[in-house]
Structure formats: C-alpha cells, structure tokens
Amino acid sequence: MxxxxxxxxxxxxxRARMALYLSKTVVELREVSLKNKPQSMLEISPKGTVPVLLLDDGSVIDESIEIIEWCIKKKKDIFKDTLNKEQELSAEDAIKLFDEKFKFHLDRYKYATRYEDVDEILHRESCVEILKNMEKKISNKRFFYTNHVNKIDICILPFIRQFRIANPEWFDRQNEFPKVQKWLDSFLKSSILEKIMVSHELWKKDNPAIFFPTNL
Ligand SMILES: N[C@@H](CCC(=O)N[C@@H](CS)C(=O)NCC(=O)O)C(=O)O
Incomplete structure (x- = not known):
C-alpha cells in the first residue's frame, strides 16, 4: 500500500489527499510535524516538503500536482465533469498563479512576524487583486466551473481557505469578490473537506498504521 x-x-x-480520496486510493497516512520531519521521509525526499507519496514499487512523488496527475492516470474520471480545452488551460494558469504568487503574498500576510520588514496589508492587497481577477472568471455553478469539484477547486481553494482564516471577519466583510466568497463557502461546507480534514496523531514508527481514506 x-x-x-x-x-x-x-x-x-x-489537495493531494483530495485527489487520493476522489480516486479511491487507500494509503497509509503518516501525519508529520514540519518542525521535526521523520528521517524515513527525508531519506526518500530530501527537500523536506509535504506531501510525499511513496508508491508500492519504491518510486516517490513529492510534488502535490504530480500526485494529482498520478491519481488521474490511475482513475481517469476522478472529476465528474469534463472541462473544455479553454477552461483546462485557464485552470492550469490559475493554479500556477496561486502556487507562485498568491502563496508568496499569503505567507507574508498570514505569517508576517516570520519575515523581516514586511507590510502585511500590502501583501493582503496583492492577494485581493488575484481574487478580484478570479471573480471575473468564476461561473454561477457551485464550484469554479461546474457543480462538482474539479482540479482547479482542489488546488486553489485550500489557499483561499487559509487567506480567510488569517482574519475571517475581515474576509467576510469584503464586497469586491462575492463569487469567490461563495465559492469558498461551498468548499467549506463540502463533504470532501470534512473527509480530508480528520485529525491524526503524529506518526511514530511503532504506532499502529492509520489508513486514509477510511470510509469511501
Ligand atoms: N511544491 C510543493 C510545495 C509543498 C510545500 O511547500 N509544503 C510545505 C507545507 S504547506 C512544506 O512542507 N514546507 C516545509 C517546511 O515547512 O519545512 C508541492 O506542491 O508539493
């Protein structure tokens, strides 16, 4: 396994857990502390970021997008709806934008004290600009393009969720990106989020294994 x-x-x-859940792939889940990463993880992926997926044949996937791609290859219809080519390309661009730019500003807004000399409000504004850009592209469906989660939703919404958590009252008061707020709300109320946000004890070698997902 x-x-x-x-x-x-x-x-x-x-996002990796969501893809595993949607592709009904059961894994042994090892919850780690980022301050004290297990040696067995660093041995297979020295860059020390999560998620890391170790496959049965010994190969390692240590980039979240590649874990999603692996799940899609394994089970082609993990997303219920098919997007058209234009939507697919636009989704890829948006995912890149969040990975490269939104996350940069999010960290400096949410964890400003960890950085020297950052203006958290300026970084919050940069995030808002990106959200306003998304606002123009979002559909009137439950999720970004359709009524079921797709790749763009599972990749981007965890970041917007974190952005809200930094100051939920402020986020909920904003009126420049109502569709984004609604989109996030659909995610926060979704059963997929509930399924992947179960708390687990930190992994220790001799503890009994924890399996994920537990009830598909
Ligand atoms: N490009 C990587 C980024 C993963 C990443 O940066 N994960 C963070 C946690 S959210 C991490 O493990 N950081 C290492 C650390 O905090 O020591 C991916 O998509 O998998």
Whole structure:
C-alpha cells in the first residue's frame, strides 16, 4: 500500500489527499510535524516538503500536482465533469498563479512576524487583486466551473481557505469578490473537506498504521 507523508493544514497536502480520496486510493497516512520531519521521509525526499507519496514499487512523488496527475492516470474520471480545452488551460494558469504568487503574498500576510520588514496589508492587497481577477472568471455553478469539484477547486481553494482564516471577519466583510466568497463557502461546507480534514496523531514508527481514506 502507498504511504503518504502529510500535514493536516498544508494546502498542498490537502489537495493531494483530495485527489487520493476522489480516486479511491487507500494509503497509509503518516501525519508529520514540519518542525521535526521523520528521517524515513527525508531519506526518500530530501527537500523536506509535504506531501510525499511513496508508491508500492519504491518510486516517490513529492510534488502535490504530480500526485494529482498520478491519481488521474490511475482513475481517469476522478472529476465528474469534463472541462473544455479553454477552461483546462485557464485552470492550469490559475493554479500556477496561486502556487507562485498568491502563496508568496499569503505567507507574508498570514505569517508576517516570520519575515523581516514586511507590510502585511500590502501583501493582503496583492492577494485581493488575484481574487478580484478570479471573480471575473468564476461561473454561477457551485464550484469554479461546474457543480462538482474539479482540479482547479482542489488546488486553489485550500489557499483561499487559509487567506480567510488569517482574519475571517475581515474576509467576510469584503464586497469586491462575492463569487469567490461563495465559492469558498461551498468548499467549506463540502463533504470532501470534512473527509480530508480528520485529525491524526503524529506518526511514530511503532504506532499502529492509520489508513486514509477510511470510509469511501
Ligand atoms: N511544491 C510543493 C510545495 C509543498 C510545500 O511547500 N509544503 C510545505 C507545507 S504547506 C512544506 O512542507 N514546507 C516545509 C517546511 O515547512 O519545512 C508541492 O506542491 O508539493
């Protein structure tokens, strides 16, 4: 059985767990502390980020997007709806934008004290600009393009969730990106989020194995 090194609140690990859940792939889940990563994880992926997926044949996938791609290859219809080519390309661009730019500003807004000399409000504004851009593209469906989660939803929403958590009252008061707020709300109320956000004890070698997902 594959092994997943994961951290509950990490947006990248969240997207990997969602893809595993949607593809009905059962893994042994190893919850790690980012401050004290297990040696067995660092041995297979020295860069030390989660998620890390160790496959039965010994190969390692340590990029969240590649874990999603592996799940799609394994079970082609993990997303219920098919997007058209234009939507697919636009989704890929948006995912890149969140990984490269939104996350940069999010960290400096949410964890400003960890950085020297950052203006958290300026970084919050940069995030808002990106959200306003998304606002123009979002459909009137439950999720970004359709009524079921797709790749763009599982990749981006964990970041917007974190952005809200930094100051929920402020986020909910904003009126420049109502569709984004609604989109996030659909995610926060979804059963998929509930299924992947179960708390687990930190992994220790001699503890009994934890399997994920437990009830498909
Ligand atoms: N590009 C990687 C990024 C993963 C990543 O940066 N994960 C964070 C946690 S959210 C991490 O493990 N950081 C290492 C650390 O904090 O020591 C992916 O998509 O899997």
């Amino acid at each position: 594959p092994i997943l090194y994961s951290f509950k609140r990490c947006p990248y690990a969240m």
